[in-house]
Amino acid sequence: MASPPEVATQVTADSAAPGSVAIEFENVSIAFEERQILDGISFQLMHGETKAIFGVAGSGKSTILKLALGLLKPDSGKIVVLGEEVTSMTEDQLFELRRRVGIVFQESALFDSLTVRENVAFRLYEEGTVPEDEIDQRVREALSFVELENTVDMYPSELSGGMRRRVGIARTIITHPEVLLYDSPTGGLDPVTSNTIIELVVKQRDVFKISSLLVTHRLQDAFTMGTHYFDRAENRMKPLPPHTRAAVPMGFLILRDGHIIFDGDLKSLRETRDHYIREYIS
């Protein structure tokens, strides 16, 4: 049997350190066409932690990710990402911050006129200072991470939905961002492909200690992340021994009617007596 998951306990220890907040929302509100989507929500994402965000369709899950990245501006409230107040930054300043934060979009959002290689290397090309040899090497590394090395010259339209999501992850991680935002990375995928994607997310969390927000409709994905760790020696995701489960740096956040009705770990989620949450997770 593999040794206990060191990464998980280590990250938890880091999270307890002062000043280790990766993302902080403080009384954030936003409305679209007079419909209140988020109504004064506040939460924190600690460094190294992965937080799964649940909620019914239209509850504002993806909006949280776009707000964190500055793609949308809130009507009120404060958002701090990696120590920078996103809400008061200009678009040009945000471009700098976005180099440290990656996002995997719901439908991958790959550039359909570019090959997989050009998609994955997009940010490196934009920087304009990375030599071609290094770009090749880093593209290979990123595609190898998502096990898609042989798709380098293909176009997104030639890939399956699951492969596109994985290329999206490769494009995001190529510059080694400090924070990753996943927008329904397993939505509409079959269970086997979903598990592959979740394994990649867990690998990012446990091997590279990346802080992440993960929006999902699939409870089982988040529960898998809360009960598994990535074993580097065997290069695969494995279940945690029961006594170490509380140590996994995995949080859960549930939205309802523009408010956060749960923000805690797997243990407290399982023990909650809230009728709505119990019905939601049952």
Add this chain to the structure above:
Amino acid sequence: MELISPSDWAKQKVQSVQEYSVIAARAVANVFARPRYLADTTQQADLIGVGSLPIVVLTGFFTGGALAQNSGVTLQRFGSLSLIGQLVSLGMVRELGPVITGLMVAGRNASGIASELGSMVVTEQIDAMRALGTDPMKKLVTPRVLSTVVMLFFLTIISDAFGIGGGGVASALFFGVDMHQYWSTAWQILVFQDVFMGLVKPVLFGFIIATVGCYYGISARGGTQGVGRATTQAVVASSILIITVDFFVTRLSMTLFGQ
């Protein structure tokens, strides 16, 4: 169909003008800002300029020919057929060359730009670009504006030349006008203000085509239906703007130069 109050309608229109103005202003400002996307600009110049060449040549040639036929009949009645070269030349250089070329390129490229950017919006590619630290205004809008302005300028010159040529062929074929005389009069009648007016217009029209196409593309909402709507609106709006701006530039030019 949903009814909308006049004040809401007016607010929407004002907001649209404001958003268009922001896009147009940023497109110009980004010409002088880094990074500069030369490869993208060259690619767009090829798509817009070289791609539009056949339709511009054909429409220019046949417009000049039609103009010569129509004016030839009238001039013949007054015994002034020798003026046909002047008439075709002035008509093409001052008016028909820029407008016909502008409308052709608007039909082909404003729609192309709007549909391409609209598709990128609805598939979150624009958001992805912003998330990857790239300004879509610099990467997508400015190269399209710059290349359309430059290429329409040269396309108009080509259209003028083929239009005068078409007029010459029609004059020789249908009215027996001597080609040498035609070319001499067509060339001699042109003065600075004619050429100036004829070359200012494509610059303005190119700017209108690209910025209107980009505006409707970036504003596209509502999936593929929204992209289709944006495409149609881009062609209609840019065509109307071209004709309207043409009227005012002609008036302004005549006021400035006295004819």
